Each structure stands twice: as C-alpha cells, then as structure tokens.
Amino acid sequence: MAQTQGAYYVPHGSHWPIVGSIGLFSTVIGAANWFNDGSGLTAKPLMFMGLAILVFMMFGWFGTVIRESVVGMYNKQVDTSFRMGMMWFIFSEVMFFAAFFGALFYARMFSVPWVGGEGHGGLTNYYLWQGFTPSWPTNGPGDIGGSFETIPAWHLPLVNTLLLLSSGVTITFAHHALRAGHRKSLLAWLAATIALGAAFLYFQATEYIEAYQHLNLTLGSGIYGSTFFMLTGFHGMHVTLGAIMLTVIWFRCAKGHFSADNHFGFEAVAWYWHFVDVVWLGLFVFVYVL
Amino acid sequence: MAHAAVHDTHHDAHDHKPQGFLHRWLFTTNHKDIGTLYLVFSMLMFFVGGSMAMIIRAELFEPGMQLVRPEFFNEMTSVHALVMIFGAVMPAFVGLGNWMIPMQIGAPDMALPRMNNWSFWILPFAFTLLLSSLFMPGAGPQGGWTLYPPLSLQGGNSVAFVIFAIHMMGISSIMGAINIIATILNMRAPGMDLLKMPIFVWSWLITAFLLIAVMPVLAGAVTMLLTDKYFGTSFFNAAGGGDPVMYQHIFWFFGHPEVYIMILPAFGIVSEIIPTFARKPLFGYQAMIYAIASIAFLSFIVWAHHMFTVGMPLGGELYFMYATMLIAIPTGVKVFNWVTTMWEGSMTFETPMLFAIAFVILFTIGGFSGLMLAIVPADFQYHDTYFVVAHFHYVLVTGAIFAIMASVYYWLPKWCGNMYSERWGKIHFWMSVISVNVLFFPQHFLGLAGMPRRIPDYNVAFADFNMISSIGGFWFGASQLLFVGVVIHAVYFSKSRAQARVWEGARGLEWTVPSPAPHHTFSEPPVIDNSQLAHGDVSH
Numbered sequence: 001m002a003q004t005q006g007a008y009y010v011p012h013g014s015h016w017p018i019v020g021s022i023g024l025f026s027t028v029i030g031a032a033n034w035f036n037d038g039s040g041l042t043a044k045p046l047m048f049m050g051l052a053i054l055v056f057m058m059f060g061w062f063g064t065v066i067r068e069s070v071v072g073m074y075n076k077q078v079d080t081s082f083r084m085g086m087m088w089f090i091f092s093e094v095m096f097f098a099a100f101f102g103a104l105f106y107a108r109m110f111s112v113p114w115v116g117g118e119g120h121g122g123l124t125n126y127y128l129w130q131g132f133t134p135s136w137p138t139n140g141p142g143d144i145g146g147s148f149e150t151i152p153a154w155h156l157p158l159v160n161t162l163l164l165l166s167s168g169v170t171i172t173f174a175h176h177a178l179r180a181g182h183r184k185s186l187l188a189w190l191a192a193t194i195a196l197g198a199a200f201l202y203f204q205a206t207e208y209i210e211a212y213q214h215l216n217l218t219l220g221s222g223i224y225g226s227t228f229f230m231l232t233g234f235h236g237m238h239v240t241l242g243a244i245m246l247t248v249i250w251f252r253c254a255k256g257h258f259s260a261d262n263h264f265g266f267e268a269v270a271w272y273w274h275f276v277d278v279v280w281l282g283l284f285v286f287v288y289v290l
Numbered sequence: 291m292a293h294a295a296v297h298d299t300h301h302d303a304h305d306h307k308p309q310g311f312l313h314r315w316l317f318t319t320n321h322k323d324i325g326t327l328y329l330v331f332s333m334l335m336f337f338v339g340g341s342m343a344m345i346i347r348a349e350l351f352e353p354g355m356q357l358v359r360p361e362f363f364n365e366m367t368s369v370h371a372l373v374m375i376f377g378a379v380m381p382a383f384v385g386l387g388n389w390m391i392p393m394q395i396g397a398p399d400m401a402l403p404r405m406n407n408w409s410f411w412i413l414p415f416a417f418t419l420l421l422s423s424l425f426m427p428g429a430g431p432q433g434g435w436t437l438y439p440p441l442s443l444q445g446g447n448s449v450a451f452v453i454f455a456i457h458m459m460g461i462s463s464i465m466g467a468i469n470i471i472a473t474i475l476n477m478r479a480p481g482m483d484l485l486k487m488p489i490f491v492w493s494w495l496i497t498a499f500l501l502i503a504v505m506p507v508l509a510g511a512v513t514m515l516l517t518d519k520y521f522g523t524s525f526f527n528a529a530g531g532g533d534p535v536m537y538q539h540i541f542w543f544f545g546h547p548e549v550y551i552m553i554l555p556a557f558g559i560v561s562e563i564i565p566t567f568a569r570k571p572l573f574g575y576q577a578m579i580y581a582i583a584s585i586a587f588l589s590f591i592v593w594a595h596h597m598f599t600v601g602m603p604l605g606g607e608l609y610f611m612y613a614t615m616l617i618a619i620p621t622g623v624k625v626f627n628w629v630t631t632m633w634e635g636s637m638t639f640e641t642p643m644l645f646a647i648a649f650v651i652l653f654t655i656g657g658f659s660g661l662m663l664a665i666v667p668a669d670f671q672y673h674d675t676y677f678v679v680a681h682f683h684y685v686l687v688t689g690a691i692f693a694i695m696a697s698v699y700y701w702l703p704k705w706c707g708n709m710y711s712e713r714w715g716k717i718h719f720w721m722s723v724i725s726v727n728v729l730f731f732p733q734h735f736l737g738l739a740g741m742p743r744r745i746p747d748y749n750v751a752f753a754d755f756n757m758i759s760s761i762g763g764f765w766f767g768a769s770q771l772l773f774v775g776v777v778i779h780a781v782y783f784s785k786s787r788a789q790a791r792v793w794e795g796a797r798g799l800e801w802t803v804p805s806p807a808p809h810h811t812f813s814e815p816p817v818i819d820n821s822q823l824a825h826g827d828v829s830h
Contacts (some may be wrong), residue, residue, distance in 0.1 A: 010812065013317035017408035025415040035520040061404070077476060081401035084472040092464050092506045099292035099540055100508025103525055106540075111533035120603050127527070142529025145522075186439060206554040220522035223531035230517065 009078050023057055032104070041250065066265070068175040069256060086268040090275050093238070097279055104227040105288060108136055112223065115141055125191050140223025148225065149215040153288035156207050161284050164239075167171055167196035168277045171246075171270050181260045183253065189268030190250045191242050193273070197243040231287055238276045245269045296791075301404035310464045313439035316411070320809060321388045326705075327410050328385025329698075333774070335377030335385055335417065336691075340767055342370035346570050346765035347729075350502045361745035362433035371435035372452075375552065376459045377417055379686065383555040384409070384466045387494045390701065391470060394488045395806060399731035401472035409466040412539075416458035423448035423455070423515040434744060436541055437512065439526040439534050443519045444484025450520065450527045453512045460505040467501035470494055479799075481818035485579075488798050489572060492579050493558025496586045500554070504591075508544040511537060516597045535600050544686060550589045553685060555583055556693030557624060560646045562798075563700050566823060568635025569795040574627040575825045579636030581620035583625075590615050607666045614664040618657070625654055640793070641715035648723050649689060652665025652796045656684030659734065674744075681732045688723075694775065702780055703788030707806030710780035718776055719771035728762030797824040 030047025048271050068074065110119075116134030117125030123134065132141035137150050151157060174189035211217040219229045252258065258266055329525060345366050351356050358366070388406065392399055398712065401404045428446015431437065443449065474495045477558040478487070482685050487495075515537070517523040524530020526537045557578075565572045594602060594610040602610075628650050637643070659681040663669050672678060701710050732755035737743075741752045748756065788805040802822060 010399050010810070010817075011315070011317050011319050012404050014404045014407065015317050017404060017411050018316050020408055021411045021415050024412065024461075025419070026420065028454035028458065029451075031641050032447075032454055035450045036447040037515075080292055080476045081472045084476055085402055085405070085468050088468040088471055088502050089464075090483065092468075092502045095503050096506035096510050099507045099543075100514075101538060102507075102543070103510075106536045107525075107531060107533070110530070111331065112531050114533075115531065120601070138531045140524060140527070140529050140531030142527075144524050144527070155645055169358035172314070187436055218522075219517070220524075222524045224525035226514075226517070226530070226532065 006148060009075055012276070013060070014064070016057050016064070017054060019060070020057040021048050023053030061205065066257065067254070069265075079262075082264055084270070090271060093275065094279075097231075097234070097282075100231050101282065101286065104231065105228060109221045112136065112138055112140075127236055137224035139224055142222070143217055145221035145225055146216055148217040148221045150217060150224070150228075151207055151211060151215070151288065153284070156203050157284055157288040160203050161280065162276050163196050163200045163203070163282050167193045167200070168274055170196060171273055175266065175270060178258060178263055178266060179260050183256070185247060186253055187250065190246065190253060194243055194246045194250060197239055197246065197273075201236065201243065203240055204232070205241075216249060228287060235276065235279055235283055238279070242269070242273050242276050245272060306461075310421035317407070319399070319407055321392050321400045321403065322705075322807065322809065324400075324406050324410050325385045325387075325389030328381045328388060328413075331410070331413060332378050332385060332694075333777075334384035335373050335381070336770070338377055338421070338469075338799065338813060339370050339373035339623055339671040340770065342366045342373065344767050346370065347760040349746050350748070350756050351760040352746050352757065353753050355747055355780065357421065358746070360637075361429055361432060364744065365430045366432075367744050368422065368434050372420060372431075372456075373417070375435065376463075376546075377554045378411070379690050379694070380463065381410075381413060381639065383494075383497070383552070383690075384463075384470075384556065385606050386475070386490075386559070386697055386701075387466075387470055389705065390800060391473055391478065391491055391494060392805065393811055394491050394798055395474065395476035395482050396672070396799050396812050396818065397478060398812050399471050399477075401477050402469045405465050406469050409462050412458050412462040412465075412729075416455045416462065420455035420459065421449045426451065435766065436538075436545070438516060439515060439518065439537050443515060445712045446713065450516065453516050456512050457509055460509045460603055463501050463505045467498035467505075471497040471502070479812065479815040479818055482799075485576065486818070486820070486823055486825055488558075489561040489575065489578055490537045490555070493554045493561070495798060496582050497551050500551050500586055500589065504544040504547040507540060508548075511540040514540075514547050533673075535597070538597045538600060542596045545596060547586070547589040549682075552690045554586065556649070556653075556690045556804075557582060558701075559693045559697040560628060560747065561624075563642050563646040564631050564650075565642060566700075566793050566795045566797070567646070568632045568637050570631055570635045572627070572825065573630040573633075573798075574623070578627055580624040586622040587616060588613065588620075592693075594616065595664055595669075598666050599673045611664055611666045612637065618661055621657055625650060625657075634779055638700075641712060641719055642696045642700035644716065644719045644723075645692050645699065648719070649692045649696065652684055652688035652692070652723075656681055656689055672737060673793060674742055675737035676733040676741045679743050680730050680733035680737060683733070685729070688711055688726055692722075698777065700793075701800075702753045702777065703792040704800060704805050704807055706771075706781045707788055707804075708780050708784035709786040709788050709792075710776050710784065714772060714776045714779070717730075718769060718772040722766060725762050725769055727764035729759055729766050730762070732756075732759045732762075745763065752815075798823060799823070 027047050027050030030043055030050055032046070033043040033048060113119060113134045114121030115124060115129050116132050119132060129141035139145050139148065170189050170192040174186050174193060177183075177186035177189055217228070218225050221228075246269055249266055252265060296352050315323065315327060318327075325489050345358060346363065349355075349363055359724060388400065391397075426446060426448045428448060430448045431442065431445060431452045433442035433445065437452070443629045474487070474491055509751050514523065514525040516526065525531040528534070561572055561578055592614045594606060595614045598607055598610070632647075639647075659677065663672055663678065663681060699715055734743060736752050736755050736759070739752065742746055791801040792805060793801075797814060799822070800807070801817075802816070
C-alpha cells in the first residue's frame with residue numbers, strides 16, 4: 001500500500017515494471033525472429049504476445065496511478081514530477097525524430113551531391129558512379145527500387161496539414177471547456193480532435209496505398225523512399241499512439257476524472273498531441289514541399 | 291487502495307521493508323534498493339566484460355593465432371565494449387545517483403519511484419539479449435561497438451537481437467535520466483538551493499540532460515541499421531543515394547556526448563572526495579559547475595573528431611579540430627581546481643582519496659592523449675591504432691572506473707553501516723594502479739609504432755609491449771577480485787561499525803543520517819543547516 005510519508009508521497013512496490021520488462025523482452029525477441037525469417041511460435045506470435053503483455057501492463061500501471069490520483073493521494077510535488085517526466089519524455093522524442101531529419105538533411109545536402117561529383121566528391125563520381133547527376137528526389141545512382149513518382153505536396157499532405165492544425169485548435173477548445181467545467185463541450189471538442197486525428201490517419205493510409213500501388217514509391221526506393229517512409233511512418237505511429245491516448249482521455253473525461261484545476265492526464269496528452277503536430281509541420285515542409 | 295491514503299499517513303516513522311526476497315527486489319520502489327540492484331548488476335557486468343578483455347589480452351600475448359578464431363576475437367572486442375559501456379559504467383553511475391542523490395538533496399526518494407524500478411529491470415533482459423547473440427547462428431556482433439555499416443550489417447541473425455538490446459538499454463537510460471532530472475529539480479528539501487547542491491548532484495543533472503538528448507539519436511541510428519538490413523532501405527547504401535559515413539555522423543552525435551556521460555559523474559565523485567580528505571571546501575565550486583556545463587555543451591559540436599580519416603571536407607576537419615581542443619579549457623579548469631583544493635589541505639590518504647588522486651593524474655594523461663588525437667594531421671597517424679585504445683582506456687578505466695571504485699569505498703560505510711578493511715582497500719588500490727599502467731601505458735607505444743586496434747594477430751615487432759600489456763591485463767583483472775572480497779567482507783563480515791559522519795572532513799546531508807542509512811530517509815523535509823553543507827554559504 002502506498003504511503004504518504006509526512007509531506008511526501010512514496011508509492012508502494014509494484015509488479016508492473018517487471019511485467020513490462022517481460023512484455024518488452026518477448027516483443028523484441030519475437031520481432032527479431034520474425035525479421036530473421038523465423039516461423040512458428042517464437043516469431044510473430046511471441047511478438048504479439050509481448051505487445052499484449054505491454055498493453056496489459058499499461059492498463060494495470062496507469063490504472064493504479066489513476067486510482068491513486070482520484071482518491072487524492074498525490075500532492076503538488078507529485079504533480080510536478082509527472083509534468084517534468086512528460087516534458088523530458090517529449091524532448092527525448094524530439095531527439096529521436098532529429099536523427100531521421102538529420103539523415104534527410106545529410107542525404108540532401110551532402111551524400112547525394114557528393115556521389116554526383118560535387119564538392120570533394122569528384123573522384124567518387126568518376127570512378128564509382130559515372131554519369132550520375134545529383135537531384136532530389138532520387139533513389140541513388142543504383143536506381144534502387146526502380147523509378148518512382150512522389151506524393152504531390154499540395155493535395156493530400158496539405159489536407160492532412162489542415163486536419164492536424166485544426167486538431168491542435170480543437171484540443172485547445174476542449175482544454176478551455178475543461179477549465180470552465182463544461183463537460184459536454186469538453187467531450188465534443190475532444191471527440192472532434194480524435195476524429196480529425198483519425199481522418200489524418202485515414203488519408204495517410206490512402207497516401208501510402210497510392211504510393212505503393214501507383215507511384216512505385218516504397219520503403220526500398222533508395223534514399224528518398226527510406227527517408228520518406230521512415231519519417232512519415234514514425235510520425236504516423238505517434239499520431240496513432242496520440243489518438244489512442246486521446247480516446248482514453250475521452251473516457252476518463254466522461255467518467256469525471258478531471259477537475260477544472262487538476263487534470264494533468266489531459267494536459268500530458270495535449271502536449272503530446274501538439275508535439276506530433278509540430279513534427280508534422282517539419283515533415284510537410286522538408287519532406288513534401290521542399 | 292482508497293483507504294490507503296488516509297490510513298498510512300499515520301505510519302510515518304515505520305520502516306516499510308517488504309517481505310520476501312523476490313518481492314523486495316523485483317517490486318521495489320525504494321531508491322536505495324534500486325541503487326543496490328544497479329551497483330550489483332554493474333559489478334557482474336564488469337566481470338563479464340572483464341573476462342572478454344582477458345580473452346583479448348590472452349590472444350594478444352604473443353604474435354600469431356593462439357587461442358581463438360579471428361571471428362570470435364572480433365566478437366570479444368565488440369561485446370567487451372558494449373558490456374563495459376552500457377552494462378558496467380553507466381549502470382554504476384545510475385546506481386550511485388540512485389543511492390546518493392535523494393540523500394544529498396534531502397529527498398525521501400526519487401521523483402518517479404515505479405519508473406525507477408522499470409529503468410533497472412529492463413537491463414538484465416537487455417543484456418541477456420545482447421549476450422545470447424554470441425551463441426546465435428552466424429555468431430554475435432563483430433563490427434565493433436560502433437556498429438558501423440556496411441560491416442555490421444553483414445552479420446547473421448544476431449544483428450536484430452543486438453539492435454533491440456541497444457534499444458532496450460536506451461529506454462532504460464532515458465527513463466533513468468528523466469527520473470534523475472525530475473528528482474533534482476523537484477525534490478530538493480526547502481533551502482537546498484541549486485547553488486548549494488553537492489557537485490555530484492550537479493554533475494548528474496547535466497549528465498541526465500545529455501542522456502535524454504542523445505540516447506534517442508542512437509536509437510534512431512540503429513533503427514536505420516535495422517531497416518537497411520531487413521526492410522530494404524538505403525540510408526547507408528551509396529547506390530541508393532545514402533552514405534555509410536552518414537551513420538558515423540549520426541552515431542558520433544550520440545557517441546561523443548556518451549563519452550562525457552561516462553565521465554561527468556566521475557568528475558562529480560572526485561569533487562566530493564578530494565575536499566573531504568583535504569579537509570578544505572572545493573576550490574571554485576561554481577567554476578566547477580560552469581566547467582561541467584561547458585564540457586557538456588561542447589560535447590554536442592565535436593563529434594566528427596572520431597572520423598577524421600573518413601574523408602571529410604578540409605573545413606570540417608579544421609572546425610572539428612579546433613572545437614575539440616576547446617574542451618581542454620574547461621577540463622583544465624577542473625584539474626586545476628582539484629589540485630588547488632588539495633593545496634595546503636591537511637590531507638590523509640584513505641582508499642577513496644588514493645583512487646581520487648590517481649584519477650586526477652591518470653585521467654589527465656588520458657586527456658592529454660586525447661588532445662594529441664584531436665590534431666587532425668597527427669590523428670591521420672594515430673587513427674584506429676592502439677594509441678586510441680590506450681587513450682580511451684585511460685579515461686574510462688583510470689577515469690570512470692577508478693572514480694566508481696573511489697565512490698564505493700567512500701560511500702560503502704554509509705550504505706552497509708560497516709567499515710571496509712582499509713588495509714585490503716589500499717592493497718587493492720596499489721595493485722590496480724600499478725597493473726593498469728602496465729596494462730595500458732605500453733599501448734601508447736604500440737599505437738605510435740602503428741599497431742592497429744581490433745586485430746587478433748600482429749607483426750612480431752610489437753611482441754614485447756604486447757606481452758607486457760597482457761601481463762598487466764591479467765594482473766589488473768585478478769586485482770579486481772580483491773575489490774569483490776573487500777566489498778563482501780565489509781557488507782557481511784566487518785565488525786567495525788561506521789559512524790553517521792564516516793569521514794572526519796565530510797560535509798553534506800548524506801552524513802547527517804545514520805550509517806547504515808535507514809530504508810527511508812527524510813520522511814519529512816530536513817532543515818538545511820548551511821554549516822553542514824559542502825557548498826553554498828560556507829564557501830563565501
């Protein structure tokens with residue numbers, strides 16, 4: 001049982017972390033076996049079992065935290081710790097995306113021009129890749145994956161930009177409704193945010209299908225396909241995660257977990273949602289437009 | 291759960307030690323238990339990685355192929371590094387941070403105690419995964435700990451397992467770092483201002499920031515390796531417009547801050563120990579903080595000095611050379627301040643102080659060889675030779691590891707309540723400090739003479755120094771068994787009880803609680819008495 005030690009809060013022991021470790025362990029072993037063309041129980045089934053354990057862990061762990069929060073066991077200090085935890089987690093996510101943006105910029109600014117003989121890459125071009133003229137988009141001098149077309153920025157990606165930007169507005173309206181204590185309006189705006197996120201994902205899926213079926217733009221389309229799908233793919237996963245989090249928060253709002261002045265769970269998810277929004281703006285500019 | 295809040299507030303003073311061995315260690319949310327887990331795990335990995343080093347030195351004892359296959363030798367150099375970096379040094383510092391930071395800032399525990407448990411309990415699984423790769427078809431990683439493509443992608447099934455192991459270590463490190471930052475910024479006792487914090491806490495605050503900033507970048511880099519191998523992407527394939535050198539840039543953007551992640555807490559430890567045994571406040575407390583922060587900042591903008599020979603534009607080489615040399619300035623400030631702290635102090639030479647002084651001298655040697663490596667034209671000669679091996683083992687073994695050992699001797703009496711054997715501690719110190727120099731100093735000469743690193747066989751011209759180095763290696767390895775002996779003796783058998791203030795000259799909150807420290811310290815915020823602090827008002 002948890003103890004409130006004097007002015008401090010110290011939680012009781014928990015079995016959820018070790019459950020999470022087992023889930024993570026099973027997931028990655030299953031995935032690695034699957035990648036290595038393994039079949040049978042230790043490949044995909046193990047991975048899905050691991051993911052199921054992770055989901056189970058999150059239900060249990062967050063459930064415990066929510067129950068403790070609802071009965072008022074957390075003081076201001078715990079709240080601040082949670083806030084800091086979420087902020088620094090988002091910062092780590094920013095750095096994760098920075099690695100892939102870095103790869104995109106490096107390829108466009110350095111490696112593709114160098115292979116094409118610019119800068120100090122003259123000999124590389126002469127001996128290894130003669131006849132290759134640098135351009136963007138490209139799948140490299142080896143024409144890896146065959147010729148492809150790109151997604152035009154001002155169609156679906158523009159729609160998706162507007163969808164995500166609007167969702168940033170609707171979640172702010174939801175927040176204002178929460179602070180004003182208008183639950184109906186809160187639930188409506190939150191539902192609108194989730195709907196906009198779902199529409200974004202639907203269009204993103206449409207775009208992927210279009211790319212694979214008609215444009216021959218795949219993950220294997222050289223450096224353009226690699227950076228395009230890694231950046232948009234990881235972003236899409238984050239939107240999916242964010243939408244799931246928003247859905248959970250919707251149910252928590254419906255159950256009345258949040259008060260006008262105490263609703264960190266809502267704010268954390270809102271921060272996360274703004275973060276995926278900002279990443280998308282970077283994607284829209286650097287992956288689609290430029 | 292509902293009545294727990296009301297109910298348990300009445301039991302403030304009780305020691306809530308959970309019952310049962312497994313229950314206690316698997317489910318614990320106590321920073322001291324988790325710190326102990328980290329430290330024990332680190333010790334275990336130190337010997338796992340150490341035994342790999344013994345295999346390496348045994349093979350290199352004489353020229354020619356003696357004991358192992360070249361593939362296995364390459365696995366040993368790769369996994370030795372991964373185990374020592376992610377399994378021994380980093381968890382040791384996190385363990386020390388867990389134990390000491392809450393006690394040093396007057397907090398009841400870490401800010402996020404359940405996540406603290408998860409940070410640790412990911413590690414045994416991650417290392418099971420990493421070490422199991424050695425037994426897989428196609429063998430374990432053979433491309434070095436840096437996993438440079440295309441070599442690293444030519445491995446067998448183990449590639450995916452090694453990459454996932456690194457992902458798990460990264461998750462663990464990020465959660466640990468978030469916890470430490472939240473603890474330091476949010477859990478300080480009233481009156482424990484930022485500029486009164488012990489320097490170890492400061493060093494960890496900055497280290498934690500580095501961890502959160504760069505571990506995700508490593509995750510990104512190895513994820514790209516994974517997709518290049520298994521999903522047909524072309525990040526590191528020039529034919530597709532990518533570039534293997536791009537991996538090196540992304541990797542070292544992580545890798546150079548990582549190097550400082552492994553040394554900044556060591557700076558903090560040494561800055562705690564030297565004032566205690568010199569019986570003087572740390573010279574230039576704020577300058578020390580600024581120096582750590584400057585080193586951390588510079589670590590982000592010097593990464594390509596690890597790849598001078600890869601074929602960068604001249605402007606890039608020059609920039610990275612000069613930026614790297616700048617690091618010598620804040621590092622010089624630190625060394626100067628350690629020496630000046632000792633100046634005219636009334637010094638005694640207990641084991642922690644011996645290790646700390648050895649740190650100052652030997653780390654400085656490692657720093658100087660680093661300065662040599664920073665010079666581009668010189669690096670063309672040194673690159674990928676044993677000179678580099680000597681350099682980073684001076685900063686990591688006689689730097690990071692010596693600081694960890696110093697801290698264990700320094701704080702062990704506070705942890706277990708018993709004094710270690712000073713006699714055997716000193717024997718351990720002298721055996722280590724002599725053997726480690728026999729082990730690594732000749733490697734400078736080997737490198738300058740041109741012996742490449744990560745090679746199982748070598749020209750007979752290198753025979754003598756290699757044999758000396760191997761003898762030093764076995765000697766150093768065996769000496770560490772003494773360390774285990776001293777620790778086990780102190781924890782379980784020592785009859786000599788430690789006082790609350792274990793060392794006469796020690797200052798800081800951790801010395802105001804009894805030894806051993808109770809399971810829960812500071813169930814209420816302690817009143818900060820400035821005269822008891824190491825820093826802050828006392829230094830003005």
